[in-house]
Amino acid sequence: MFNEEFQLDAPIRWGMVGGGRGSEIGYSHRAAAQRDRLFTFVAAALDLDAERGRDFGTKLGLAPERCYPDYKTLFTEEAKREDGIQAVSIATPNSTHYEIAKAALEAGLHVICEKPATIHVEDALELKALAEKQNKMLAVMYGYTGFQMVHQAREMVRRGDIGAVRVIQMSFAHGFHNTEIEKNSPGAKWRMNPEVSGPSFIIGDCGTHPFYMAGMITGLKVKSLMCSRQSFIESRAPLEDNAHVVFQFEGGAVGTLWASAINSGSMHQQKVRIVGEKASLEWWDEYPNQLRYEVQGEPVRILERGMGYLHNDDPGVSANRQGGGHAEGFFESWANLYHRYALAIDAYNRNDKAFLESHWYPDIDGGIDGVKMVNACVKSADNGAVWVDYD
Ligand code: NAI
Numbered sequence: 519m520f521n522e523e524f525q526l527d528a529p530i531r532w533g534m535v536g537g538g539r540g541s542e543i544g545y546s547h548r549a550a551a552q553r554d555r556l557f558t559f560v561a562a563a564l565d566l567d568a569e570r571g572r573d574f575g576t577k578l579g580l581a582p583e584r585c586y587p588d589y590k591t592l593f594t595e596e597a598k599r600e601d602g603i604q605a606v607s608i609a610t611p612n613s614t615h616y617e618i619a620k621a622a623l624e625a626g627l628h629v630i631c632e633k634p635a636t637i638h639v640e641d642a643l644e645l646k647a648l649a650e651k652q653n654k655m656l657a658v659m660y661g662y663t664g665f666q667m668v669h670q671a672r673e674m675v676r677r678g679d680i681g682a683v684r685v686i687q688m689s690f691a692h693g694f695h696n697t698e699i700e701k702n703s704p705g706a707k708w709r710m711n712p713e714v715s716g717p718s719f720i721i722g723d724c725g726t727h728p729f730y731m732a733g734m735i736t737g738l739k740v741k742s743l744m745c746s747r748q749s750f751i752e753s754r755a756p757l758e759d760n761a762h763v764v765f766q767f768e769g770g771a772v773g774t775l776w777a778s779a780i781n782s783g784s785m786h787q788q789k790v791r792i793v794g795e796k797a798s799l800e801w802w803d804e805y806p807n808q809l810r811y812e813v814q815g816e817p818v819r820i821l822e823r824g825m826g827y828l829h830n831d832d833p834g835v836s837a838n839r840q841g842g843g844h845a846e847g848f849f850e851s852w853a854n855l856y857h858r859y860a861l862a863i864d865a866y867n868r869n870d871k872a873f874l875e876s877h878w879y880p881d882i883d884g885g886i887d888g889v890k891m892v893n894a895c896v897k898s899a900d901n902g903a904v905w906v907d908y909d
Contacts, residue, residue, distance in 0.1 A: 520839040522554065526864050530628075532557040533596065533603040535589045535618050536610030538565030539574040542705050543632065546661065547607045548578070550852035556860035560584060561603050563592040589618050593625035605863055607659075608632055612722065613714045616641040619656070623648045628655040628863045630856075633726050635885030637716040639893060642886040649882060653869070655862045657855075658885035660730045662788065664854030666823050666838055666846070667809040671792065671799045672735045673829040674811070680794025683736050686765070686773035687791040688728035695720075695759055695779035698751050710754050717896045719757035721747070724788070725777030725895075726888040730880065732790050733887060735799075738767040739908075745895035746903040750780045756900075763895055807845055835861070855879065 532551055537544025544564070551557040561584035565571030568587035575585030586592040596602035605628040608618050616636040622629045623645065635658050636642040649656035662668070674680065700706040708714040709723060716722055733739070743765045747758035759780050765773040781787060788803040800810040807823040821828065824842025835857050839850055858879040865873040890908065898906045 520835075520837045522839075524554075526556060526860065529556055529558040530860055530863055531560050531601060531604045533561040533563075533592060533606045534559070535563050535592065535606060535608050535622075536565075536614075536632075537562075537607070538567075538571050541609065543609050546849070546852055547609055547630075547659075549849055550661075550856040551607065553849070553853035554857050554860070556857060557605070560601070561586065561592060561596055563587065563589045589621060593621055593627070597625055604628060605630065605655075605859075609659075611708045611714045612716050613637055616645065619645050620648060623652050623654055623656065626652060626654070628859075628866065630655075630657045630659060630859055631885065632659050633730075633885065634716065634722045634888050634892060635882065636889055639886065639889050642882065642889045646882045646886065653866060655859065655866050656882040656885075657859050657862070658880050658882060658888070659855070660727060660734075660880040660884060660888075661848070661852050661855060662727055662803055663731055663734055663880055664851035664858075665801075665803075665806045666828070666854075667801055667806060667821065668731060668735065670809055670821060670828050671790075671801055674799060675736055675792060675794070677829075679797060679811075680792065680799060681796035682769075683738060683767075683771045683792055683794050685791075685793035686732045686736065686738070686767070686771060687789070687793070688725075688732050688773065689776040689778075690724035690728050690786065690788040691776050691778035691781040691784055692724070692786050693780065693782040693784045695751070696782045698753060700754075710757055712757060715757060716892065717757075718747075718761075718892045719754060720759055720777045720779045721745075721761050721763070721775075721895050722888075722892045723777075724779070725761065725763070725775055726892065728788055728790050729775060729891055730884050730888055731801075732773070732792070733884070734880075735790065736767075736771075736792060738769065738771055740891065741766045741768050742905050742907050743891070743894055743898060744903055744905045745898040747895065747899040758899070761895065761899070763891075763898075806847060806851070 563586045572585040607630040619631050700710050745763045747761035749755040760778040763775040791800040797813040809821040811819040824838035
């Protein structure tokens with residue numbers, strides 16, 4: 519059972535860049551970070567519109583003088599305070615992640631960055647090197663990987679319950695952009711602009727999630743891939759709103775990814791199916807409390823969250839916060855991840871390398887992998903859906 523009494527010596531003083539009023543993902547960060555009282559929200563540059571950001575920040579309880587007009591002022595002014603921020607989350611559009619994360623690390627902050635981590639692979643590699651130099655945590659918000667049943671799948675693969683992995687099927691295919699909604703939605707509009715979104719829309723926006731999750735569950739690395747992408751809403755070209763990717767993994771496994779924003783009628787269809795030589799596992803984010811376990815020749819088993827037969831890889835974190843039967847969801851997954859980030863930050867501050875080596879959280883390596891995958895897909899698709907080497 520989750521231990522809510524566990525606390526650090528003091529909560530981590532935490533700020534945000536982006537995630538302003540009306541943003542899609544700002545509230546999720548604030549709700550998750552503050553859930554276990556491990557982070558205290560004290561300062562921010564929440565919005566491109568400084569006045570709106572200040573008004574929103576004060577209504578979230580920030581002191582007016584700590585609602586800053588932009589991220590540079592946030593980092594400079596907070597560094598002057600004895601009680602200045604120690605960590606920051608970046609929830610701005612994709613093209614800004616690199617410069618903001620770089621400035622945050624240079625200011626000596628721990629960083630939680632939204633995905634895709636950057637647009638260019640070199641930028642993500644540079645951020646990794648900078649974080650190492652500064653001895654700071656650099657995490658990437660792959661928010662679906664805090665679910666207990668995802669960790670259960672990871673452990674089952676690790677202990678050999680399904681045998682060697684042969685096939686990985688991934689999808690994140692929703693229908694929310696089956697018409698040109700970007701005409702009336704600022705959050706959708708920047709996603710269709712290559713200068714802000716990067717060279718891909720839906721592979722980067724959604725495909726990176728199951729891709730990271732499958733890698734986390736199986737530990738397999740991609741060798742090469744082939745991608746076909748389309749813009750069914752023509753005005754989105756060259757960015758795709760639908761893509762199919764075929765993967766070859768090191769060691770012989772193969773896989774597919776369907777990333778789509780035009781899967782009419784679908785809510786998410788974020789699924790990861792791992793086929794092993796003895797059995798298969800399947801997790802679906804619309805039913806996150808369940809994990810399908812299908813052994814060849816036996817009836818299907820639906821494993822339920824919160825039950826004693828599950829492996830519990832860390833009773834303090836990715837455990838059930840509530841007994842089985844009470845549904846947990848998105849916010850619990852995010853809170854589990856923020857809990858892990860807090861423990862990592864604490865370990866960095868104490869220079870506890872042994873803890874960090876055994877402590878899992880979505881780090882910049884996963885971020886680099888996502889950016890690599892997106893860029894390799896674009897290269898493949900734009901050269902006629904050819905096979906390209908991953909590295
Ligand atoms: P959005 O367009 O809804 O909100 C962006 C917010 O950032 C706005 O408040 C805007 O004013 C602010 N902003 C933009 N540039 C800024 C800057 N330079 N300084 C300060 N504030 C700035 O965008 P959304 O959907 O919230 O996405 C933000 C990021 O989060 C994207 O990278 C996206 O890929 C990622 N995301 C991740 C999700 C996940 O599950 N991990 C889900 C949704 C989005």
